[in-house]
Amino acid sequence: MPTLFISDLHLDVARPHILDAFDRFIVGEAMRANALYILGDLFEAWIGDDTDDEAGRRFITGMKPLRDARIPCFFIHGNRDFLLGEDYARRAGLTLLPDPAVITIGGRRTLLMHGDTLCTDDVAYQRFRALSHTPAWQRSFLSRPRDEREAFARQARAESRRYTTDVGNAALMDVSEVAVQAAMRAHGCLRLIHGHTHRPATHRFDLDGQPAERIVLGDWYEQESWLAV
Structure with a gap:
C-alpha cells in the first residue's frame, strides 16, 4: 500500500469545495494507504487550540474513518498553522513531527519539510518566522483574546495576498537551491518532499555525484492533489 503526502489545503469554511474534496480523499485514497503525511498549511489560519474553529471541527469529523481504521496520520506545521498544538492533534488523530523530519520509505531516507524555511531569499519572512516560533512570542499571542487573534490573522492573510500578487516577489517566494542542497546534505537524504510554494513539480538533479530529487x-x-509513494 502507498504512503500518501499532502500539503497546502488551506481548509476554511469560506472554501467549502476544499472541505468536500478532503472528505472524499479520506474515504477514498487515504483508506487504501498505510500512512498519511500532511506537510503543513492544512488550515488557512490557526489561532490556537482553544478556539472553536468550524474548519477544525469539520477536519476532526472527516478524519474519523482513518482513526477507526488505525491508519496513522502525521503532521508537520506550516506557516499558516504553526500554532496547532498537542491538544488539537490528539483530538484529530494527528502525530506531530518536527520540521524537518526524516522517514524511511522502502529503505530510502526521505526528508520531509513544509518548505518555508527553504525560501531564504525572503529575508523579511524569515525574520518574522524566527520571531513567531519563539516560546515567548507564542505565549504572548495565545494569551490574547480571541477577537484580537482573529484580527491579527485577517491582517496577516491580507498582507500575504498583497505580497504574493506582486510579481516582483515571485523569486523570493520560491526555494533557494543552496538551501535545498544544504538541508539534504545535513540529513543525509537524496529525496526531499515539501509543499509551501504551490509549485508542484519533480526536480531531479545531481547532489555530490549522486542522483537526487525534490518533489513539490x-x-x-483547484483540484485534489496528493503524492503516493
Missing part, C-alpha cells in the same frame, strides 16, 4: 506538493485550490 500541489495545493488544493
